[in-house]
Amino acid sequence: MRDEARRRELLEELDRGLPAGRIITDPAVVSGYAHDEAEWAPYGTPSAVVRPRTAEEARQIVRTCLRFRAPIVPRGAGTGLSGGANAVEDSVIVSTEAMTAIKEIDQRERLAVVEPGVVNDHLRAACAEHGLWYPPDPASAPWSTIGGNVATNAGGLCCVKYGVTRDYVLGLQFVTGTGELVRVGRRTAKGVAGYDLAGMMVGSEGTLGVITEVTVRLRPARQPEHTVAGYFDSIVDAGRAVASVAEAGLEPSALELIDRHCLEAVDAWKHMGLSTEANVVLLGRTDSAGPAGELEADAVLACFEKAGATFAVRSTDQQEADALFDARRLAYPALERLGPVLTEDVCVPKGAVPDMLARIEETALRHDTLIANIAHAGDGNLHPLLITQPGDDAAKKRAQAAFDDIIAAALELGGTVTGEHGVGLLKRNGLATEAGPAVLALNRAVKDALDPHGIFNPGKVIADGEGM
Template sequence: MSRIEAPRDKDDAAHEAGAVTAASGTLVDRLLAGLPAESVLTDPDVTASYANDMASFCPAGAPAAVVLPRTVEEVQHVMRTATALRVPVVPQGARTGLSGAANASDGCIVLSLTRMDRILEINPVDRVAVVEPGVVNATLSRAVNEHGLYYPPDPSSWEMCTIGGNIGTASGGLCCVKYGVTAEYVLGLDVVLADGRLMSTGRRTAKGVAGYDLTRLFVGSEGSLGIVVRAVLALRPKPPEQLVLAAEFASATAACDAICRIMEGGHVPSLLELMDRTTVKAVNDLAHMGLPETTEALLLAAFDTADPAADLAAVGALCEAAGATQVVPADDAAESELLLQARRLSLTALEAVKGTTMIDDVCVPRSRLGDMLEGIERVAAKYDLTIGVCAHAGDGNTHPTVCFDAQDPDESRRARESFDEIMALGLELGGTITGEHGVGVLKKEWLAREIGPVGLEMQRAVKQAFDPLDILNPGKLF
């Protein structure tokens, strides 16, 4: 039965508005008791700019305040205040996420960690870096390179995204096929818990198995268990400059056959990426890079070994055996970087096709990658949509990107339905709904489908243990 509320008179409405204002004033006053005034933003026009990350179809609320702390103690003060007043807290980095995990909820404190951006230590002997969460990925990468070291995780947004955000979403990148993802490089964390206590997890030693691995628990938790305020990250020796090969294929199926041959042959490329015809054209339209638009799939393979030219020759032969119409190895590092820049521009270029995109993040076993790409083509035809695919092909991690006009209600509906159908396809093929972007708001329903009722119950129990009041990023994940 539907319920119709009686109209409220002006006195009732004024009383409720006054109560909200008083509550907001209490919150801001208590925040300011332990924070500099310039660190607490309350202007609605300003706070509204912190409401969203980069995901489509993800609702966001209006924050009561945005706080930009510079110290661990300031973060602790925010969490103690939030616990005392039962106010939700939404942690944020650079808001480059693609699942709505950083979206504000009504009346929340947005806790933006971008001002905590110091690299505290780079130790070439221990091969670790100690950083604050607001350090930009590319800034860290360049800093450790000066010491002859290498921090491998490199998301496409590496020039903007922060280490804290990378940890929150367990992000990947182009080099994962050889070097792995963020989780494999986080050795230890300092975390402010929901009640303001500071906890240290993990280690800075090369080995360590003391107790449950709480560090890994926080990696990928999307700010729902605690606030990362310091991270100890593993580093590697800086590898030689990589060389890249580009191989053109007349079908995505042939390209996926080449990928299977490369991996089965025991090759370890530092990068193995795929761009379909739609993506190649979009990149050319945006950046005029002269990529071959006659191909149905462009495969990029790279090696950073002692003799990359020999490795590229071997992989080139496998591509030709799989039906490549042309194989072109780069002559030098500059040409290689140009090809990688084309790949990094893929998602930006696809967004320019129609103005809005829904970027999926479905990872399947490598052996099923061809089935995944064929299924995406069928979905695009079924819903009469442009869907470009770029992929970390060596991992089976695809990014089907649905391009649509957000001002067209019917096209928006079809975009959402196609997105869901692609996720269902990924699960059918033995894959996962997210390889590196996280769950956030966008994929809550699909997380439940993937892990099942028992898995969901256990995950909720973990959340309850760390955040019994449900104030840390509520409404995300499940």
């Protein structure tokens, strides 16, 4: 919408159809909504930010944008790492941050009904008051919202045992590309009526509609966890420990990896002293009830030792155990303090974790790029973090080449280009390689059916001219 008069007409109509205070056009404020946390992902200048507070307001926004064929970019908290919430030029950013109601927590049916702007940790805290638990726990849980988690099918530390967001979404309400407000899914324990449209919306990254309500499955509050820590000289040895845990048939509630680069960054920031003790730390947790949990923790410990841990112990100090996992969650923000971070999100079969970690090390050397590593290692979801200095264009070019090589290596090992962050802008070429033309065409058909005018998050997930 390059026509300035047309843009003004759009904003005036939006303003007439909504209560006061919903529309933001101040460039200084709007610029803060123009992109997510994805380093180097391109973004345009939006025409406005609109913050609906009800589903009906969201529908009104979509219908108005439809009349003007104005692109819509749905946005949660903006914590994404793939460019999925980045503005398209002259787009309308529809931020669901003001839709924060937890409408219902049903103890008998073990479900919650929430608006998309509810922060993940806030939902978890509310559920805990009822003796219930919402498992998906991305590292951004203190800030990220349920709507954004649904859009990217977010995972987290405990998804190795309990699954990702898709496993907990029972139903959704959303606005379609024709401006209809619809409900899909169910509230019952079982239900197979029609296609799984709720499941299809999970991971769609704002390309199929604006989510206005989410019904999620809950679990009973879990047992206290047992923590196992292992120190390793090499990242490949730590990878072998991950494979050993899988081969033993163990199901830890978390199995996380942090390398020396991350430990040093956390120490420099929070002075925790971890980097003086290990090159790589592998953190495992088990939460089976009673003696079974202790036996499981001992079995994880044995796997660490078998793989060559220089030190391994089952922690008996809960405060110490929590500090280790705090360090894992702090790794990404700590590294951001060192310079721009390009975040990878590949996932490989658990047995391929040692090989993939070795290939990441080789890639770092080949491209002369600093690559730190954190990982949800227990399910093969690796997060190599490529770090450059601001203004170093040559280093940026090398890092981008390394980024592509890591994706290629993951696919070669039978993996996928993204485990939980989504495709957005950064992984479109990788998705094209992974999926192939026939599957991309199926995605295009779904997109055309739900968004026939192509207004939702254009250019995301599949490159322009190829699909979404």
